[in-house]
Amino acid sequence: MKKKQSQKNRNVVLIVVLLFVLIAAFCGGVIYYRLHRSAKAQTTAAAAASSQSESTTAAPKESQEDAKAYYSKNSEKLLAVIPVKESKAVYSEAAVSKALSARGFGKTAASYAYDMAGTMSEKAAVDSSSSALHPQYTAAYKTGSGDYWTITICNDCITAYPVTYNLEHNSGAEVIFAEGESITAYDSATNCFYETIPKPETLVVKRIPSITAEALEQLSAQEIEKL
Numbered sequence: 001m002k003k004k005q006s007q008k009n010r011n012v013v014l015i016v017v018l019l020f021v022l023i024a025a026f027c028g029g030v031i032y033y034r035l036h037r038s039a040k041a042q043t044t045a046a047a048a049a050s051s052q053s054e055s056t057t058a059a060p061k062e063s064q065e066d067a068k069a070y071y072s073k074n075s076e077k078l079l080a081v082i083p084v085k086e087s088k089a090v091y092s093e094a095a096v097s098k099a100l101s102a103r104g105f106g107k108t109a110a111s112y113a114y115d116m117a118g119t120m121s122e123k124a125a126v127d128s129s130s131s132a133l134h135p136q137y138t139a140a141y142k143t144g145s146g147d148y149w150t151i152t153i154c155n156d157c158i159t160a161y162p163v164t165y166n167l168e169h170n171s172g173a174e175v176i177f178a179e180g181e182s183i184t185a186y187d188s189a190t191n192c193f194y195e196t197i198p199k200p201e202t203l204v205v206k207r208i209p210s211i212t213a214e215a216l217e218q219l220s221a222q223e224i225e226k227l
Contacts, residue, residue: 067190075196079182082155082193084116084135089156096137096153097128103158104213105151110139118191135193136186143217151211155193157184160211162224169221175204177219179211 072078084090091099093112100110110126112134126137141149141160148163160177176183183205185194198205206227208215 067187067192067194071185071187071194071196074199074202076199077197078194079197080193080195082195084118084186084191084193087155087193090116090133090135091137091153091156092133093126093130094128097126099153099158100139100151103211105139105141108139108141108151108213110137110151110153112137114186114188118188120188135188135191141213141216145217145220147220149216154184154186155195157182157195158211159183160216162219165221165224169224173201173204175206175224177206177208177211179207179209181205181207 068078068081071081096110100106100108111123112126113120113123114135115121116133116135118135135155137153139151141151143149147165150161150163152159152161158179162175162177166174182195182197183203185196186192187194206224208219208227
């Protein structure tokens with residue numbers, strides 16, 4: 001009985017943490033940057049979240065030079081800075097829905113919170129028939145063993161953040177999974193994508209051939225430690 005109650009309490013805690021992670025992802029770009037952004041970026045996110053009118057109230061903008069300096073400082077290498085409106089790799093709602101389904105996440109609801117101008121609104125569910133573009137999408141995934149993950153598609157980069165693992169097993173830098181050595185962050189203040197190779201003390205990027213539901217089902221804490 002105590003074991004069942006303990007498992008129930010664990011699930012409640014993980015759900016709360018997962019909701020926090022999703023909100024943080026929308027307000028700060030890629031998940032790991034939420035812990036390291038400057039006070040200016042946090043103020044910008046808060047201002048955007050409290051805006052009463054998207055058309056008349058704009059969050060204060062930090063300069064691209066400041067953002068570039070920040071990402072450079074927290075990365076082994078800053079590979080590219082891409083203005084959102086110049087990117088040819090941004091997914092539409094229909095395209096991201098199709099991509100997630102192809103990876104086995106068809107029953108996972110994806111959401112977005114920014115438009116192509118960098119304006120944040122209420123988090124909205126992806127419409128699989130919509131051609132509207134958004135710089136970043138996030139989806140929560142729960143494995144059969146009860147572990148939670150956050151899937152993020154940012155420009156043409158997909159990452160998988162092991163919520164349960166980072167909460168319960170990791171005492172150093174957080175871990176994130178990617179299909180290459182670089183990851184892409186979205187900064188709404190400058191409305192740009194920043195492709196970086198993170199410093200290992202900031203974020204540990206673990207590579208797997210393909211981020212799919214099947215792959216995540218195999219990634220227990222023990223397996224993550226082996227990679």
